[in-house]
Amino acid sequence: MFIGEVIGTVVATRKTDNMQGLTLRLVRRLTTDNMPTDVYAVAVDVVGASEGERVLVSAGSPARQTPQTDARPVDALILAIVDNWQVQQRLVYSRLQEAGS
Amino acid sequence: MFIGEVIGTVVATRKTDNMQGLTLRLVRRLTTDNMPTDVYAVAVDVVGASEGERVLVSAGSPARQTPQTDARPVDALILAIVDNWQVQQRLVYSRLQEAGS
Amino acid sequence: MFIGEVIGTVVATRKTDNMQGLTLRLVRRLTTDNMPTDVYAVAVDVVGASEGERVLVSAGSPARQTPQTDARPVDALILAIVDNWQVQQRLVYSRLQEAGS
Amino acid sequence: MFIGEVIGTVVATRKTDNMQGLTLRLVRRLTTDNMPTDVYAVAVDVVGASEGERVLVSAGSPARQTPQTDARPVDALILAIVDNWQVQQRLVYSRLQEAGS
Amino acid sequence: MFIGEVIGTVVATRKTDNMQGLTLRLVRRLTTDNMPTDVYAVAVDVVGASEGERVLVSAGSPARQTPQTDARPVDALILAIVDNWQVQQRLVYSRLQEAGS
Numbered sequence: 001m002f003i004g005e006v007i008g009t010v011v012a013t014r015k016t017d018n019m020q021g022l023t024l025r026l027v028r029r030l031t032t033d034n035m036p037t038d039v040y041a042v043a044v045d046v047v048g049a050s051e052g053e054r055v056l057v058s059a060g061s062p063a064r065q066t067p068q069t070d071a072r073p074v075d076a077l078i079l080a081i082v083d084n085w086q087v088q089q090r091l092v093y094s095r096l097q098e099a100g101s
Numbered sequence: 102m103f104i105g106e107v108i109g110t111v112v113a114t115r116k117t118d119n120m121q122g123l124t125l126r127l128v129r130r131l132t133t134d135n136m137p138t139d140v141y142a143v144a145v146d147v148v149g150a151s152e153g154e155r156v157l158v159s160a161g162s163p164a165r166q167t168p169q170t171d172a173r174p175v176d177a178l179i180l181a182i183v184d185n186w187q188v189q190q191r192l193v194y195s196r197l198q199e200a201g202s
Numbered sequence: 203m204f205i206g207e208v209i210g211t212v213v214a215t216r217k218t219d220n221m222q223g224l225t226l227r228l229v230r231r232l233t234t235d236n237m238p239t240d241v242y243a244v245a246v247d248v249v250g251a252s253e254g255e256r257v258l259v260s261a262g263s264p265a266r267q268t269p270q271t272d273a274r275p276v277d278a279l280i281l282a283i284v285d286n287w288q289v290q291q292r293l294v295y296s297r298l299q300e301a302g303s
Numbered sequence: 304m305f306i307g308e309v310i311g312t313v314v315a316t317r318k319t320d321n322m323q324g325l326t327l328r329l330v331r332r333l334t335t336d337n338m339p340t341d342v343y344a345v346a347v348d349v350v351g352a353s354e355g356e357r358v359l360v361s362a363g364s365p366a367r368q369t370p371q372t373d374a375r376p377v378d379a380l381i382l383a384i385v386d387n388w389q390v391q392q393r394l395v396y397s398r399l400q401e402a403g404s
Numbered sequence: 405m406f407i408g409e410v411i412g413t414v415v416a417t418r419k420t421d422n423m424q425g426l427t428l429r430l431v432r433r434l435t436t437d438n439m440p441t442d443v444y445a446v447a448v449d450v451v452g453a454s455e456g457e458r459v460l461v462s463a464g465s466p467a468r469q470t471p472q473t474d475a476r477p478v479d480a481l482i483l484a485i486v487d488n489w490q491v492q493q494r495l496v497y498s499r500l501q502e503a504g505s
Contacts, residue, residue: 001327001344001379002343002344002345007189008133008186008187008188008189008193010186011183011186012182014181014182014184015148015157015181016167016180018166018167026133032329038132040103041102041103042102042104047318047319051189056313056315056345058376058377058378059378060163061263061364062367062378063163063378064163064376066319069376071166072163073165073180074102079318079376080315080318080322081317081318082315084313087329088311088354092311108234108289109234109287109289109290111258111286112284112286113283115249115285117281127234127289142203142204143203143258144203161264162263162364162465165267173267174264174266174267174268174279174281176260176264176265209491210436210489211489211490212460214484214485214486214487216451216484220469220470228491244406244407253493262465263464266466266469275470275473275481275483276405276462276466276469278405304428304447305444335411335444350418350419351418359428363479364464365464365476368422368468369420382419383423387414387415388415388430390411391411392455
């Protein structure tokens with residue numbers, strides 16, 4: 001998985017039948033230091049993430065391992081909203097601090 | 102998935118039996134700001150996208166999760182035609198505006 | 203899939219039992235403008251491509267979706283010989299022109 | 304697989320049901336000379352690795368091939384703690400030496 | 405598949421049960437001109453390759469398509485020892501010449 005930031009939404013009415021009803025979010029990949037990169041994915045969101053939140057994205061076949069994405073042509077999935085992460089004992093990001101700041 | 106622009110078509114008569122009857126489009130990967138990149142894929146189109154349209158492409162095994170691509174050696178699929186997308190509340194691309202301009 | 207040029211052949215006698223009898227070709231990835239890149243794959247050829255021909259290569263699990271590659275550790279497949287492709291209405295490559303020139 | 308160093312932990316309470324109870328570690332990819340790179344993965348740990356340890360990470364669908372990750376949207380797995388590795392007969396890393404130093 | 409050179413071995417005692425008994429080799433990716441690159445994989449060897457030999461490595465899910473790697477979290481497999489390869493009719497590498505030199 002990679003850590004990403006939800007930066008936007010994609011709307012597509014004309015699509016394969018089995019993609020109906022799925023939310024498509026733009027997610028920018030972040031470094032372990034919480035810095036943005038140029039890499040992004042359009043990922044199906046099954047956890048209800050909001051713009052600006054840090055999320056975990058699973059790529060490839062594993063993205064189909066949820067009831068909502070099973071048997072669909074989904075290659076990227078937002079599977080979790082990140083509360084916090086630390087690198088070498090240092091807190092890099094905390095959702096609560098972010099919300100409070 | 103990634104956002105791409107349909108830029109062309111590939112014709113191949115001699116191919117595996119299970120690739121017969123599939124439309125092969127050249128899709129150039131775009132950035133979230135709607136700018137072209139050097140990355141492309143030859144993708145099977147099951148939604149009838151036209152040249153110049155923005156589409157969503159799914160890569161790898163998930164590309165087989167449609168009735169048309171099931172059990173075929175397809176590793177890239179155009180699964181949707183993009184209507185619009187926004188990044189940080191800003192509309193980056195709208196199909197209607199594009200068509201009207 | 204990506205567009206490639208068949209540039210060579212790999213010979214390997216000592217291999218897993220289920221790789222016996224498969225032709226292994228070196229394929230160089232091309233840009234959409236028919237220019238060579240440094241990226242290559244050793245791909246199983248099931249369509250009988252010759253050196254110099256433009257082919258379509260499927261990568262990853264989808265490469266196993268032919269009778270010849272089913273249940274084998276194949277991660278790249280030549281699935282088609284390209285007749286021609288066009289980018290923005292311009293013919294970039296034509297197999298017939300190439301053969302005639 | 305790639306050789307990585309466990310550099311941190313990711314905490315996420317809100318996630319898909321089938322991700323509950325899994326430990327998520329930040330793993331930085333290393334070169335064969337034991338040097339850090341900018342590439343990282345958030346990987347599920349099923350072997351109990353500690354921060355600073357060298358581990359083997361499997362990516363993609365294969366990451367689901369353990370009892371703990373089966374049928375879950377996991378695309379990266381810590382499957383082993385590295386004792387040592389050598390390159391061209393030279394010992395590059397040894398866990399015991401590291402612990403003793 | 406890619407052409408690689410076996411450059412070393414990784415030892416890991418603590419690992420998932422289903423990884424026991426597999427040989428883990430460090431393989432450096434080569435160019436089609438037999439030049440080393442910075443890309444490497446830790447691959448399971450099922451053909452008994454020796455250090456310095458040129459091998460074919462299959463990546464991702466296809467790596468599980470052997471009796472030894474079936475149902476294991478293996479994402480890279482040495483599936484063949486390369487005898488020779490040629491690029492545009494030129495012999496780039498020959499195992500016999502290498503052994504004799």
